[in-house]
Amino acid sequence: MNILIIGPSWVGDMVMSQSLYKRLLEKHPNAKIDVLAPAWCKPILERMPEVRNAIEMPVGHGQFDLATRWTLGKNLRSNGYTHAYILPNSAKSALIPLFAKIPKRTGWKGEMRYGLLNDLRPDRKVFQYMVERYVALAHSKSDMLSEVSLADTPFPKLTVDLANQQACLEKFGIDTGKRLIGICPGAEFGPAKRWPENHYADVATKLIEAGNQICLFGGPKDTSVTQSIVDLIPEDLQRNCFDLAGKTSLIDAVDMLAACHTVFTNDSGLMHVAASVGANIVAIYGSSSPQYTPPLTDKVQVVNTDIECRPCFKRECPFGHLKCLKDLAPQTVLNLYQHPSQSVQPDNQ
Known part of the structure; x- marks a missing residue:
């Protein structure tokens, strides 16, 4: 698996997203994980040993800027990603993986994401905790309810210099x-x-x-x-x-x-x-x-x-x-x- 994560934009959410990366590597030890996120996230992501590369998101939080998203997605095609996991719930956050022609694009149902995601999870509220909602994306739609709970979730652990x-x-x-x-x-x-x-x-x-x-x-x-x-x-x-x-x-x-x-x-x-x-x-x-x-x-x-x-x-x-x-x-x-x-x-x- 060669994975692109569309990461969240808040500090706490970014830290919690590490639990997803840990679970992905538990299930697929040879997977490579890159995370597309705002520039401020890069130092945090560099403290996550599960992440290969932090890719700077050139579009500001809340901005649409279709042309920049198209250009970035097109440039990412050469990385040969096989899977994308989209953590934000907006439609625009799902555009870059589509433009990058990533075959499998996984995320929760959000605003007008039909067609943008082809592994669409219907109701994130079936999980109580936000971190469970992240980790569930590493599991199949049919297995996630039986395999994901807070008690079994790998907690974030940033490295310390x-x-x-x-x-x-x-x-x-x-x-x-x-x-x-x-x-x-x-x-x-x-x-x-x-x-x-x-x-x-x-x-x-x-x-x-x-x-x-x-x-x-x-x-x-x-x-x-x-x-x-x-x-x-x-x-x-x-x-x-x-x-x-x-x-x-x-x-x-x-x-x-x-x-x-x-x-x-x-x-x-x-x-x-x-x-x-x-x-x-x-x-x-x-x-x-x-x-x-x-x-x-x-x-x-x-x-x-x-x-x-x-x-x-x-x-x-x-x-x-x-x-x-x-x-x-x-x-x-x-x-x-x-x-x-x-x-x-x-x-x-």
């Missing part, structure tokens, strides 16, 4: 002799996934007082959130809090998260990264649900309120109160850190 990790720790002046705790307070999806800054600051303060160091992770868009957390920590403790938001590349964040003993995180792309590099995870859920996109690790504690209106899966709170997040007390979350060795399987939440 220890030399780069050490260089990053030295660059930011982090004491390697003291336990490092990560906090990922952002969420690209929207504010209904973000636990309040004052709650994170409360947790960070207590952890620093207990002798830990804190690293705040995020992208450039998260700098106002992370700075608010730093400002809420007592000034004499701030020297043990390192705000790395916007100061690291995504791949540096992978290596730095691997250096953390525990990571407190919203349901975000970095949550999935942290899970894939072996950190203990305390995952905080607001509008979303661990019944759909849990951290794929056996070292996880999941916490959420039982408020009636969650999960709503909205970007912003429909009622404007964000009680699903505000009413989740810092001590409740911190209590999960007291027993980091007690693992909770995501499907038991």
